[in-house]
Amino acid sequence: MTAVLVASDLDRTLIYSARALLLEAADADAPRLVVSEVYQGAPLSFMTRRAEDALSRIASRAAFVPVTTRTVAQYRRVRLPGGVPEHAVTSNGGTILHRGEIDEGWNRSLRRRTAETCAPLVDVQALLTDPSRSSWVLRVHDAESLFLYAIVDRDILPADDLAALSERCVELGWVVSVQGRKLYCVPTTIDKRSAVAEIASRTGADTVLALGDSLLDEGMLTGADLAFRPAHGELHDVGFTASHLTVTSSRGVLAGEEMLLGIEDVIAGG
Ligand SMILES: [Mg+2]
Known part of the structure; x- marks a missing residue:
């Protein structure tokens, strides 16, 4: 090799x-x-x-x-x-x-490719900061204006709402990943x-x-x-x-x- x-x-x-x-x-x-x-x-x-x-x-x-x-x-x-x-x-x-x-x-x-193929970051930010999610989405951070990550309460993370969020993100050209206390939303590009x-x-x-x-x-x-x-x-x-x-x-x-x-x-x- x-x-x-x-x-x-x-x-x-x-x-x-x-x-x-x-x-x-x-x-x-x-x-x-x-x-x-x-x-x-x-x-x-x-x-x-x-x-x-x-x-x-x-x-x-x-x-x-x-x-x-x-x-x-x-x-x-x-x-x-x-x-x-x-x-x-x-x-x-x-x-x-x-x-x-x-x-x-x-x-x-x-950034150019992302703007062409995925929904803008503010659209996903709006999903994360929706008042209906305020009990388990504790804080939302912007990572270099490229993607978002949120600190979540793992103990009360609702599986159904998480699935709904993931599904909506997929429609927007974004993916969701949960790792420990962090939930990542990232454009597919x-x-x-x-x-x-x-x-x-x-x-x-x-x-x-x-x-x-x-x-x-x-x-x-x-x-x-x-x-x-x-x-x-x-x-x-x-x-x-x-x-x-x-x-x-x-x-x-x-x-x-x-x-x-x-x-x-x-x-x-x-
Ligand atoms: Mg890892």
């Missing part, structure tokens, strides 16, 4: 908040963890030390591309081994970073798969390996030559499977480690 591109989602795939760790063994047997993100002076996201070591080796042998729904500012807090990657994708594919700098050309053409395909074509990668856990990762996993997903998250909940997809046996932060060790095996066996 020559030019390999490893495209990986971050949250709940590579890095895990305390509540997403899902450590099931006795505390004394817990894996050693490293802090991958500090927020307002406190540790927020973690990976295992073994995972970080594996990622470091992967980044030295393949083009490692972080691919996240985080905004650029949220992404820049994440500290991964190997320094600033040549390419990274943020904002769910809305932004490509080249050596840490925003690729304005990609951003412009994507802004997707990780196209951004990864663009980077693969720019870099001449001939093999793409992809990792992810949520519905927003599905296209990227489907489009990859080999894909990995953890045994937790939205894709696990819907039973997403494919012939080129490996599902971990572990959950939580240990699934992140398992996927990276699997990727390393693939690269070594190339």
